[in-house]
Amino acid sequence: MQERMVYISGEMVPESQARISIFDSAVMLGDTVTESTRTFAHKPFKLEEHIGRLYKSFKVTRIDPQCSADTMLKITQDVLAANLGMMSPDDDCWIVHNVSRGLAIAGADPTVQQGSATVMIFTQPMNLLPWVDFYTKGCHAVTPMSRAIPAQSLDARIKNRSRMAYTLAEMEAKLVDPLAQSVILDVHGNVAENKGGNIFLVSDGVLKTPTTANCLEGLSRQVALDLADSLGIPTVQTILQPYDLATADEVFFTSTPYCIMPATRFNGLAVGDGQVGPITKRLLNAWSALVGLDIVGQAQGQRPSGS
Ligand SMILES: Cc1ncc(COP(=O)(O)O)c(C=O)c1O
Missing domain, CATH: 3.30.470.10 (Aminotransferase class 4, branched-chain amino acid transferase, N-terminal domain)
Structure with missing residues (x-):
């Protein structure tokens, strides 16, 4: 070969x-x-x-x-x-x-x-299989004990490979649920990011995400914000706390490989009605249209036949 x-x-x-x-x-x-x-x-x-x-x-x-x-x-x-x-x-x-x-x-x-x-x-x-079910069922977002490194020590906007802290945080989230995806908080208890993605919520029709004071300025984060603008969905970059995720109508992560990964549970609680929400779906569809490829379909196409 x-x-x-x-x-x-x-x-x-x-x-x-x-x-x-x-x-x-x-x-x-x-x-x-x-x-x-x-x-x-x-x-x-x-x-x-x-x-x-x-x-x-x-x-x-x-x-x-x-x-x-x-x-x-x-x-x-x-x-x-x-x-x-x-x-x-x-x-x-x-x-x-x-x-x-x-x-x-x-x-x-x-x-x-x-x-x-x-x-x-x-x-x-x-390999998109680790995320394929999350597009339709949503994942379980969990806050680990370990906190993000403060920007005063290492600015999260530097995309770096010093990943011990985030690896441990992800492991802690997976102690709660082996398929959990981490929602890492900063030292003030504010939502920062996932070990490899940014975090969004939808509340009363408004799309919200943390400012880059404590997270990477993800390029997928920017695509999600731009697509929301083009769809007329208001966006806010602000401080968010676990309470905001627990009471949100929709939650999702963004990152380069999967683009948008919906979350339908947060720390064991249903997010909204526990289903992937309409704004998340609109954004995923708009992203597929932007790149001329069915993002969810491509991941589903990787499933072994018969599964
Ligand atoms: C810590 C962290 N946050 C966010 C992201 C998402 O960034 P992007 O959308 O540019 O892939 C990544 C991507 O690897 C990351 O490692």
């Missing part, structure tokens, strides 16, 4: 041959910024915007990728082109950028980039 190709620091190599040093700052410090872009019908969605956010992360973290955003875009398109032939026509893929500060020799000043950044870009077919 033909092997997928990945890009690693200047070279395109088969996936199984891509290697980084055990002294890389990705390993030593979790000192890595990241992006995940997806394709729709094999075309990357908002790739320029993802690269734009990556370069903001580089600036704030003082990682020097040693190439321009235009070059990064071109390399990314080359990685996709090298792998598209291996993808089935009905599937899509994500394109992941992981960029670390490079070698971090123990004892050396970790704030000084010692050499080249380690630039890793790969694509993988997107």
Whole structure:
């Protein structure tokens, strides 16, 4: 079988041959910024915007990728082109950028980039099965004990791979329900984000989401806000608390792979009438129209036949 190709620091190599040093700052410090872009019908969605956010992360973290955003875009398109032939026509893929500060020799000043950044870009077919039932039944949103890292320590707008805190939070949510999706609160008890997504609610016809004071400025979050505008649904970015989710008419998450994931339970309580709500459905349909692909149908098409 033909092997997928990945890009690693200047070279395109088969996936199984891509290697980084055990002294890389990705390993030593979790000192890595990241992006995940997806394709729709094999075309990357908002790739320029993802690269734009990556370069903001580089600036704030003082990682020097040693190439321009235009070059990064071109390399990314080359990685996709090298792998598209291996993808089935009905599937899509994500394109992941992981960029670390490079070698971090123990004892050396970790704030000084010692050499080249380690630039890793790969694509993988997107497995949508973990979310497929949630489109129609909704998921169970649960608040874990662990809180989001305050922006005073690490601004959530930096899309980074220092994910211990969010991984533990997600595990805690899954102690309550193995299929739960985390609603991580900040240290003030306000709703922040999911370990890999943003959070929305609908109350009295108004779509609300936290401000980016405590969450990533998700590109899917922005698509949901823009689609709501175009559908005449009022939107508000504001402080939200668990009470607001518990009393909302609708709740959903947004993220690059699944776009919109409805939640029909919050901490064991039914959200609204316990069904996926009408505004959530309108937004999902509008998103499918925007990208020219039935988002839910594509995920359902991945179900093994007979299930
Ligand atoms: C912590 C976090 N919040 C939100 C998101 C959603 O961002 P986007 O919509 O750009 O995928 C992600 C995506 O990976 C994330 O990791």
